[in-house]
Amino acid sequence: MDMLLQVLVSSVLLAAVYFLLSLGLNIILGVLDIVNFAHGAMLIVGAYATYYLYEYTGLSPWLLVFVDMIVVGGLGAILYLGYLQFTVNSPLVRMFALIGFSSVVVSSILVISGSDFRTVHLDYGTVDILGLPVRVSQIVAFGVALILGGATLFLLNYTKVGKAIRAVVDDRVSLWICGVNDKRLSLLAFTVGTALAGAAGGVLATYVTFGPDSGLSFAIIAFAVVILGGLGDLVGGALASLVVALVLTSVTVYWSSALTNTALFILVLLVLLVRPRGILGRGRV
């Protein structure tokens, strides 16, 4: 029973981070139809930004999460303006461009920062939740993830720009007819998506030891969450994060840690077979 409780608490805390991980990917996929293969690289840029800014300025890593958003969002905007906007009708070219971009980013980090693993040492101690020791920084990460996730959901559902962005997903042509500049919306969506990836990277940096190529394992989780939740369905994504966190944790605890990825992929396959539009059935195909 005690172990079950541990698994549950641990999963809920993880789920918030996984949701944040998937948020940027989900928006970019939902609005722009871009499968962001550079998501892992964006996460890692965010993590490194936090690491270096923390080293040199000593600011709180939680504040730096917002700086990361500007850094990585800016990178995303440059990437979109400089390249991706010219590839609207060629998803294959875009895919290779993003894979290429991601290896350029990873190699640049390798050249600039070396292959050493980095950590942002945060020790706020632990507190007891339901009689279990939980890291304070993990709870703050949970909070930051909830705030950013909630803010994104609010902006998308209750503001004009947000509604317009959602309208791009639903019907781009009608939007043109209404006189909305879908190019600017696309740029905005891509920038916001990458900024969220940067924020997720910043949160990761506070509890994970990372190197230049650590982004991939997190990107895999983000992809799984997006597919399970339904492409472009952010609420579904939130639910899917919890499912993924629960599955990964319980497979490790009750079975074997070597099987976590296997379990994850089987889950994704099953959902694709049974509910191709995601758990809530509201995503796109």
Added chain:
Amino acid sequence: METRGKLRDRKYNSARQFLPIAALIGLLIMGMALLAACGGDETETADTAVETEATSAGATDETTEASENAESVDAVQVGLLEPLSGPFADNGKMARLGTEMAVEEINANGGIKSLGGAKIELVIKDTGAAAPAQVANQLQSMIEQNDLSAVIGAWASSYTLAASTVAEQAGVPMVTESFADDITGRGYKYIFKIPASAELMGEEAVAKVLELAEEVGYEITTAAVVADNTSAATVSANAAADRLVARGVDVPVREFFTPGLTEGNSLAIKVLATDPQLIFVQGALSDMALLQNAFKEQGYEGPVLGAGSGFVVHDYGKTVGEAANGAFSSAGWNWDMPGEAAKNFAEQFVAKNPEFDFPGQEAGEDYAAMYIIAQALENAGSADPQAVRDALAEIDITEGPATILASGKVSFDETGMLEDTLPVIIQWQDGKPYTVAPESIASRDPIALGQ
């Protein structure tokens, strides 16, 4: 139809536009290939810190000539095959720093005197994260493109096992810092191994931890073994588990995870559910940092034990943080070895590389390895690999920089194992690894945990 035609036209257009660029790229590639063919490993050689005036190509010719009529060699080539990028880069870089330091010292002190003051020229190659078979090919091309008198490498035991077969066939002596016992167990004539046997190290590390626990009255009845599922980690973890079981310790959890963990809590929940008093951990530094911190946060205060690899990386203490304190591991060498030579080396290394506060395991091992090879060249009076091999087999060093090794002297038995080696057991204390066993070389007393 019309649009399709247009599209096709546009494609042709863009293809035509692309042609000059493609041609340029093609030209560049050909140019590079040509350079590579002429220069061999020129780029690799050029960026070593060796101060030879001869160009690589020139040196190659002269070395060939010289090995035929000895005595008047300008440069002797020694290969260094190490993982300088990829997951083992930290270890490989240490190896490179140590070797380069030895080469600089030897050359500054007049080179190999019996060869008319010949300078040593290091030919460096990066294995990257290649598969062992590829590493064997890398050594093959190194040998073909240069006139290596000897080679040092290749850090990972799996790499060394593969590469040493190539060295054996080519008749080039190889000095290694790898741990695995199979390396010298195959009757090879051209392999020379510096660290103590892995078996001995594992045995000694377990014995030391159990002995210490008994001394302070900390009872170890249950242990857990956690390692990543790479072959090296699996082997050492299983060996440690078997040793613990043989000593009456129950090992209910043997957990092998895929490297690249995204969080450590779930594994910690599983491992700590069995209430272990000792945890054996082995894996890449990033994974160990996650795991050890998770163990600590979930209330584990007992000792942690490892077997080389990540535990002897210079950054281990910094990366893992406070949870690193008190971790035990076996090592091939440690910076606090007794004796003047070791002390000098450690001081000079830190003076030369201020980014490190002590030389890592590989730096010491390969610094000694380079001096051993230099002595063999000196004794052989020839740069011929066969002569160097024979001199290595006969070598007997009792003073000088090569004695920084735990044995304090250098001679090899008929299998190529260093004679009288000691298994070095280290413990991380205050951010540095200190030798805590065996007593003859220990520099500090172990700190006991979990009382």
